[in-house]
Amino acid sequence: MAKYLIRRFVELVVTIFLIATATFFLLEAVPGDPLSERADKLPVQSREALYARYGLDKPVMERYLLTMGRMCKGDFGESFVYAGQTVGGLVRDRLPVSARLGLQQMILGVSVGLLLGILAAMKRGTIADYMVVGFSVLLISIPHLIFGLMLQKIFAGTLHWFPTIGWPAGKDLWFGGWEATVLPTLTGCFSYIAMYARLLKTSMLDVINQDYVLTAESKGLSKGTIIRKHILRNSFIPVMTQLPMSVGMCITGSFFIESIYSIPGIGQYYVTAVNNQDLSIVLGETVLLSILYVVILFLTDILYVAVDPRIALPGSK
Amino acid sequence: MSEKNYILEVKNLRVSYHTYAGEVKAVRGVSFELATGDALAIVGESGCGKSVTAKSIMGLIKAPQGEIKEDSEILYNGENILNYDKKQWQAYKGGECAIVFQDALASLNPTMRVGKQIMENLMVHKHMTKQEAAAEAVEMLRLVGIPEPEKRVKQYPHQFSGGMRQRVMIAIAFACDPKLLICDEPTTALDVTIQGQILDIIKDLQKKNNTSVIMITHDLGVVANVAKEIAVMYSGMIVERGLCEDIFYHPRHPYTWALIQSVPRLDLKNKQELSSIPGTPPDLLNPPVGCPFCTRCQYCMEICKEEMPERTDFGNGHTAACWLHHPMAPKVAMPELKGGAV
Numbered sequence: 001m002a003k004y005l006i007r008r009f010v011e012l013v014v015t016i017f018l019i020a021t022a023t024f025f026l027l028e029a030v031p032g033d034p035l036s037e038r039a040d041k042l043p044v045q046s047r048e049a050l051y052a053r054y055g056l057d058k059p060v061m062e063r064y065l066l067t068m069g070r071m072c073k074g075d076f077g078e079s080f081v082y083a084g085q086t087v088g089g090l091v092r093d094r095l096p097v098s099a100r101l102g103l104q105q106m107i108l109g110v111s112v113g114l115l116l117g118i119l120a121a122m123k124r125g126t127i128a129d130y131m132v133v134g135f136s137v138l139l140i141s142i143p144h145l146i147f148g149l150m151l152q153k154i155f156a157g158t159l160h161w162f163p164t165i166g167w168p169a170g171k172d173l174w175f176g177g178w179e180a181t182v183l184p185t186l187t188g189c190f191s192y193i194a195m196y197a198r199l200l201k202t203s204m205l206d207v208i209n210q211d212y213v214l215t216a217e218s219k220g221l222s223k224g225t226i227i228r229k230h231i232l233r234n235s236f237i238p239v240m241t242q243l244p245m246s247v248g249m250c251i252t253g254s255f256f257i258e259s260i261y262s263i264p265g266i267g268q269y270y271v272t273a274v275n276n277q278d279l280s281i282v283l284g285e286t287v288l289l290s291i292l293y294v295v296i297l298f299l300t301d302i303l304y305v306a307v308d309p310r311i312a313l314p315g316s317k
Numbered sequence: 318m319s320e321k322n323y324i325l326e327v328k329n330l331r332v333s334y335h336t337y338a339g340e341v342k343a344v345r346g347v348s349f350e351l352a353t354g355d356a357l358a359i360v361g362e363s364g365c366g367k368s369v370t371a372k373s374i375m376g377l378i379k380a381p382q383g384e385i386k387e388d389s390e391i392l393y394n395g396e397n398i399l400n401y402d403k404k405q406w407q408a409y410k411g412g413e414c415a416i417v418f419q420d421a422l423a424s425l426n427p428t429m430r431v432g433k434q435i436m437e438n439l440m441v442h443k444h445m446t447k448q449e450a451a452a453e454a455v456e457m458l459r460l461v462g463i464p465e466p467e468k469r470v471k472q473y474p475h476q477f478s479g480g481m482r483q484r485v486m487i488a489i490a491f492a493c494d495p496k497l498l499i500c501d502e503p504t505t506a507l508d509v510t511i512q513g514q515i516l517d518i519i520k521d522l523q524k525k526n527n528t529s530v531i532m533i534t535h536d537l538g539v540v541a542n543v544a545k546e547i548a549v550m551y552s553g554m555i556v557e558r559g560l561c562e563d564i565f566y567h568p569r570h571p572y573t574w575a576l577i578q579s580v581p582r583l584d585l586k587n588k589q590e591l592s593s594i595p596g597t598p599p600d601l602l603n604p605p606v607g608c609p610f611c612t613r614c615q616y617c618m619e620i621c622k623e624e625m626p627e628r629t630d631f632g633n634g635h636t637a638a639c640w641l642h643h644p645m646a647p648k649v650a651m652p653e654l655k656g657g658a659v
Contacts, residue, residue: 125381210423211423211424212424212425212426212427214377214418214424215418215424215425215426215489216426216437217410218375218410218411218415218416219441219489220406220407220408220411220438220441220442221407221411221437221441222407225437229426229429229437230426234426234427234428307428308428309427309428309473309475310427310428310473
């Protein structure tokens, strides 16, 4: 077990290193640099001073080594575009906002999706099944952007049920100001509903035809017991492959939603940073999010073992 | 056969499966009786409707694909189980009637501990508490001959060998002392030595509890070991039935002759080929109007292709459905067995 953990940790470090390197050189390969817009109007001397301040006067390889060295110490540097803005500050101010939005979407979307999936599988071939499937295809085909604007127009614009834009801040950051979070959460949760309803339905239909379900039926168990104890647990294995991706997505994937509802989240900032070639911010966020992904993937592997006893971690008996 | 106490009477059972290709008539009018405490073997090749018959008796035919036709009757202790309501079904399944499937690995839930799979039964039908059921599960595993049952109940099916898994299935089936046990090819997936052990366990438990058994198999060796009566099924019908001795020593139907001849035997002379039945069973999407075996039968006559033969009674419960036994038919005897008598 210890050996396995050590191996996973080494893999994690190598993965992060490769991601950071690739990100750095990809951004370097883009023509122009983050300072040119600000520097163009300045006199030559000031321009050189500005470049020197951010270390952009040095050759690429030297900057690469310096950046990587600082990153190892946990210092991702200052934003090239907004003076004084650091990755640490961003994570502190913006990550919680995105995390709450993402988690709310995911919890609502995954639970409703799984319930609809069970419904569709159990009522297979009936109106309920067709409705769930049709609804899912519809939801998966419509982009967030359109949904968000539609909900905003109807429920905030016409009906005035919810605020048009904004997000709870301060002491309401995690548990409060719910009315502002309703529309963004709804906008985002639809894709989860569609994905998980279809995933669980397919998986359950597969399990329902297994012989052990027939055995369970031949024991005279009630339908509810058969679904809960024999079908669901075995159907969750494919669902669990999808979950870590969703957790990752839920932190970073709300770019459009954050734009539509003016939510000061990290998704919006991330995309802006890429557009601005804000190297230190992009690199910092990329590395932090990769760490998140890799850790979640590791947790999933452990979760597999808990759900399916046939899977064992290497080194355990 | 004289008036007996039948635990199970199947009357004109007809089961169809609705597929994209059309209606597959898997079972086409099967009737038989099973006396309390007796063992009946249903023999036939793959796809002849054996398992569908078993599933019908167990109430496992699922709508909308599967359909038991309206005038079919399955009487359990005189009561038609096809008219059962939900509650009666739940009490019947597992409590009165239990089934052992062929593939024990596929038939056990891979993510549930073996002990728990036995306990489920006990808690539903015998209303035991968790602790009582857990203790009983250990006892059941001991009864079917699994060593170290205290340790084994906490394991998962993939940690058992094939024979051990089938023992677990038997433990599950016998947990609630069913009156009727259906074994759907219980030994097909096992090697020969284990087959013998499994059959012995089933026989022992049958005697101990006076359980009536329906043994479904395509292996005549298994039949000789366990059953008192045999029903030979072909293409969704019972073509011949009777006591074991009658079927083995005086078979009357050409299909039974062919079946007996295709059993591998130790006393065959060197290099003598195993005999097989040429051709394939008829397509049950469009079952033939006449005798279903006529295309493969070397004694086939004109009438066989046109009309289904009546049953001929040879006494002692031995019947066969074949035109050869019509008074006007030519007299044909069973061909000599290659290499000697059975």
